[in-house]
Amino acid sequence: MAEHKSYSNKIGLWGWLGGGRWGFERYLYTLHRITGLGMLLYFCLHIFVTSSRVFGLDAWEKWMGTFESPLFMVGEFLVFVAFAFHALNGIRLILIELGFSVGKAEEPVYPYKSSLNVQRPLMVVLMIVAAVLVAAGGYDLFALSH
């Protein structure tokens, strides 16, 4: 085939983040990745902070004192939100990726329904559970702790 000049139209990260007329599951896909990366960042910070104990009690208490500010409280809550979402959505993905809750192949009849419709009740239930967890976590963190 003759060589021809063409323009690379790959959209990179915009493929994750680009909104528009997309389905709900695509946002869950993006959020799952963002929360996963967020928790990885938290995990690294967590190891860094807890390792301060080897430098003595003073170093440990200095770091712990830093985290008592309201800003870090909110950050801690966001980590919990990320955990609740990532865990519950992860259960949905594990079930789906093992072929559960996507239904069997069927003759497509217009207007088409897909496996997305089949898994949606599971998605709704798990997202409600995640929301309840987040509410309980927020109540515990902001109302009971003070």
Add this chain to the structure above:
Amino acid sequence: MTKKVQKETDITFYIRRYNPEKDDKPHWQKFTVHVEPGMTVLDGLHNIKETQDGTLSLRYSCRMGVCGSCGMLLNGRPSLACNTQILDIAKKVLTVASLPNFDIVKDLVPDLTPLFEKHISIHPHILRGDSGEMLNPTGEFYQSPDELTGYLQFTYCIKCGLCMSACPTIATDPEYLGPQALPQSYRYSKDTRDDGFNQRKKIVGDTHGAFRCHYAGECSNVCPKGVDPARAIQLMKRQLVWDYLKLRRRRAKSPILGKPEGVERIPEIPEPPPFTV
């Protein structure tokens, strides 16, 4: 269901143009088209090409959602230009661009070569150990209607590339086999006439294979034929996991049905033509 009343109006088309002989990168060009109810985007593009700018390049063929040639990004969503009516998706403005995740050859013409290369890589044909029977068949491979239903949905793929351009995973991993090739690997692995699972699993179970999919579901949302690639990919993963755990059920290959014995052929029915290959 009450039908939405649509009135003829002027629609502004913003078309993403790219001429490899002149341009370094694409740019948007504005056109105004008088649109009547029922006009498809392909009709609108033809109108522009015939009355405003004959240099506009686009690919199309059947005009009825069968050939899969006219895939484009319409108002941010991968769609077929021939089965999308303008007034269904635009009130005043319509943006038209080449499919993302594929290189642009010119204007609205994407380079679908990666799609076909990936499709070929999964051996999209019946693989069987008995090559003698494949070359010189002595009868038909029997398949029940239920067995047919198990993969029929995935045979309707028209290779338009909409699923691959909607896939967020391909956006960051161009090597990913994607929602066109992976469902086809499941389609053949599920076919009782086929015996090529072990050959295909090396490709679809690899780093850029089925397990890169995390069910964004956009492929199924944009598919114009209801193929539901997302479902096929998950079912393929199920087969791969079950196979890895040695839990995959071994099914018997389709039996070969020879000519029935002890019956006479109805004389009015002509004999089939001789084999040509």
